[in-house]
Amino acid sequence: MVQLSERMNEESATIKNRQWWKEAVVYQIYPKSFYDSNGDGIGDLKGVIQKLDYLKELGIDVIWLSPVYQSPMDDNGYDISDYQAIAEEFGSMEDMDLLIHEAKKRNIKIIMDLVVNHTSDEHEWFIESKSDVNHPKRDWYIWRNGRKDEAPPNNWKSIFGGSCWEYDEQTGQYYLHAFSKKQPDLNWENPDLRNAVYKMVRWWLDKGISGFRVDAITFIKKRQDFADSHDGMNVIETNQQGIHEFLSELRKEAFTSHDILTVAEAPGVSYKELPIYAGEDGHFSMLFEFDHVDLDVGKEGKWYEPYNWNLLDFKKAISDSQTFYNNTGWGALYLENHDQPRSLNKFIKPEDIGPIPAKMLATVYFFLKGTPFIYQGQEIGMTNVQYPSIEHYNDLASIDQYYSALKEGFSKEEALAAIWRRSRDNSRTPMQWNHSEYAGFSQGTPWLEINSNYSFINVENALKDHNSLFYFYKKLISLRKSSPYSDVIAFGKYEDMFKDSLQIMVYTRELNDKKIAVIANFDNKELTLNLDFNIKNVILSNYDYLELHLNQIKLRPYESIVCEVDLSF
Known part of the structure; x- marks a missing residue:
């Protein structure tokens, strides 16, 4: 026993910076679509509270709560009109306090979205800013004169389409908005604005939340010459020189006061810059990367001009990141x-979608180095929705993409097919709790139509079937958190194998005297795989029984296997 204890201590000593969030599993809740407690068709904070025991049963440690701040909801809450108030449709600040308290009782932490590139145009700061060119808060936003021909200050385009400048008749100037015209960008060059942001962040941390998912943070630094863009796309350039001064200050003045998790949405960051953003002493705990999930997006972000990708592209995106x-x-x-379609529709052929491929996908990403995030409904295999016309869609980006496709000569059928494939509403359809009316999400008509497959894909069915995807995710979480393989899963070195295969993905994780291999068949055909190592022990499989020898595996369609490698040979 003494020898085992000494060895465990030695192994722990080799693991640097064992922060709590490195061994946690996060569950993202899109509150509007999670659970409606009062029958108005909109999910709310009391609904989240009522489902905490479900999340405890799954085994997660952290809830990432998408925006519940006061907002006119032009962009589903990412247009905030008061950072220190809760939108009435979601409840009250008392409900938020109760959620934090009840989650803590179940050892679940809460992180929230931090949206500080922009506010709503209904935020008090902006109302004051636009009231007078001489107002003290005028410079809290970005105002510029138009050109002599009364055109906008430059040719930059909004992410949502059209110019990123909106003219204000009252003061005769344009304000900048990287996204919707109802989302004016904050001016991070102004120190008073920055200090107001930091004060707000500390207020939430003092209230008891455990961190933030930081929205669109690489947009906060703008080119100060405001010159025309000549790249043909004319979008606002992200990650501009000088941004690191802002981000270092944000971390120092706001984040370091508590032991928190920060995960940044940071488009435009190259692998070379990852150490600055998410290194051991980086601006954030970690980043969301996009290369592996946006493989199918066409040039200039056009959904209706999809890029044909294959498994090699996916594996390279994963490997580049993991090797770093x-x-x-x-x-x-x-x-x-909440911004991505369902993974089953993205990575699996339509005719093959089901529990076995879903378990394979879960296996592939859950054993990588990092903190796993599960999006609501992913654990029961929820899929994309196909509404019959664009009028059924709520997502601003989907509507813009649809009409942009029509302008470029695509038919209505082709444009709608692109929306079926990539719409953000695919992941925003209400959570499917059971087979009753409205999938048990609400007693009233939901704000967004339920996916028609709710009668068989739902939580109630998943909990009854101990071979379901839900219980498979529960096993994955347990393996990461409380198994003999926990440390090697969390901290082991990554190495990919069979790099040139278009059918299989294989990688290993190794730490001290343990090595595991993750093997996945992305095809609907059987194949035989000869390994250059011997299998010591099978840890997990998505089939009921296995066909393998010491160093040879016969993989069935979408089969995945996690095994311990025999290091004695």
Whole structure:
């Protein structure tokens, strides 16, 4: 026993910076679609509280709560009109306090979205800013004169389409908005604005939350010459020189006061810059990367001009990131979120979608180095929705993409097919709790139509079937958190194998005297795989029985196996 204890201590000593969030599993809740407690068709904070025991049963440690702040909901809550108030449709600040308290009783932490590139145009700061060119808060936003021909200040385009400048008749100037015209960008060059942001962040941390998912943070630094863009796309350039001064100050003045998790949405960050953003002493705990989930997006972000990708592209995106994290930093592992379609539709052929492929996908990403994120409904195999026309969609980006496709000559059928494939509403359809009316999400008509497959894909069915995807995720979480393989899963070195295969993905994780291999068949055909190592022990499989020898595996369609490698040979 003494020898075992000494060895465990030695192994722990080799693991640097064992922060709590490195051994946690995060569950993202999109509150509007999670559970409606009062029958108005909109999910709310009391609904989240009522489902905490379900999340405890799954085994997660952290809830990432998408925006519940006061907002006119032009962009589903990412247009905030008061950072220190709760939107009435979601409840009250008392409900928020109760959620934090009840989650803590179940050893579940809460992180929230931090949206500080922009506010709503209904935020008090902006109302004051636009009231007078001489107002003290005028410079809290970005105002510029138009050109002599009364055109906008430059040719930059909004992410949601059209110019990123909106003219204000009252003061005769334009304000900048990277996203919707109802989301004016904050001016991070102004120190008073920055201090107001830091004060707000500390207020939430003092209230008891455990961190933030930081939205669109690489947009906060703008080119100060405001010159025309000549790249043909004319979008606002992210990650501009000088941004690191802002981010270092944000971390110092707001984040370091508590032991928290921060995960940044940071488009435009190259692998070379990852150490600065998510290294051991980086601006954030980790980053969300996009290369592996946006493989199918066409040039200039056009959904209707999809890029034809294959498994080699996916494996390269994963490997490039994981190889980097072998040396420094930490990854945010995910396949779905509120801005992405459902992973089963993205990675699996339509005719093959089901529990076996879903378990394979879960296996592939859950054993990588980083903190796993599960998006609501992912654990029961929820899929994309196909509404009959664009009028059924709520997502601003989907509507913009649809009409942009029509302008470029695509038919209505082709444009709608693109929306079926990539719409953000795919992941925002209400959570499917049971087979009753409205999938048990609400007693009233939901704000967004339920996916028609709720009668068989739902939580109630998943909990009854101990071979379901839900219980498979529960096993994955248990393996990461409380098994003999926990340390090697969390901290082991990553190495990919069979790099040139278009059918299989294989990688290993190794730490001290333990090595595991993750083997996944992405095809609907059987194949035989000859390994250059012997299998010591099978840890997990998505089939009921296995067909394998010491160093040879016969893989069935979408089969995945996690095994311990025999290091004695």
